[in-house]
Amino acid sequence: MDALLQGSGLTATAKASRWKVPEEKARIVLARLREAGKTGGRLLLITLTIKATQKAIGPRANMEFQRVQIAKMAHRLASGTHIRSTIYGTQSKYPRAEGNFMRILGNLIEDIAGIVADSDAVDEVLELAGTGRRT
Numbered sequence: 035m036d037a038l039l040q041g042s043g044l045t046a047t048a049k050a051s052r053w054k055v056p057e058e059k060a061r062i063v064l065a066r067l068r069e070a071g072k073t074g075g076r077l078l079l080i081t082l083t084i085k086a087t088q089k090a091i092g093p094r095a096n097m098e099f100q101r102v103q104i105a106k107m108a109h110r111l112a113s114g115t116h117i118r119s120t121i122y123g124t125q126s127k128y129p130r131a132e133g134n135f136m137r138i139l140g141n142l143i144e145d146i147a148g149i150v151a152d153s154d155a156v157d158e159v160l161e162l163a164g165t166g167r168r169t
Contacts, residue, residue: 035074035146038064045069048115048127056135063109063139070112080107081147086159101140106131108143 042064046054051062067077084103088094114128 035077035143037074038077038142038146039068039072039074042068048113048129051129056133056138059129059135060139060142063113063135064142066112067108072111076111077108077143078147078150080104081144081151082155082159083107085151085156086163089156090160090163098137098140101144102136103140104143104147105136105140108139109136 042061044062045065046062051059054062081104084100084107088100088103094100109131113131114126117125117127119125
């Protein structure tokens with residue numbers, strides 16, 4: 035997972051990333067996560083959380099839903115561009131979390147995290163959630 039973040043390339047502002055192709059938008063999100071200091075472990079935690087929640091409340095009709103939910107949570111971690119000015123204060127711009135790039139981002143994360151986040155790991159997360167304990 036850390037290699038996925040390290041190999042993601044350069045970051046771009048929220049305004050500049052709006053006009054990029056979906057594959058490039060997904061790479062920009064990963065680069066922004068890297069720049070924000072997020073780790074591959076955090077992405078694995080997101081994947082486990084989504085899979086455990088889906089298993090606890092019942093599956094959706096397709097796997098695309100699960101992958102888009104993973105992408106949404108990852109995108110929220112470092113999505114905005116914040117420009118600070120003494121005249122105008124802080125101006126924030128957030129890219130839209132919609133479209134094909136969310137599917138691509140979810141696929142990138144889940145393809146790697148899904149190796150570790152198998153059904154046994156998800157069952158273990160559900161057991162820990164039921165006890166209220168932290169490891």
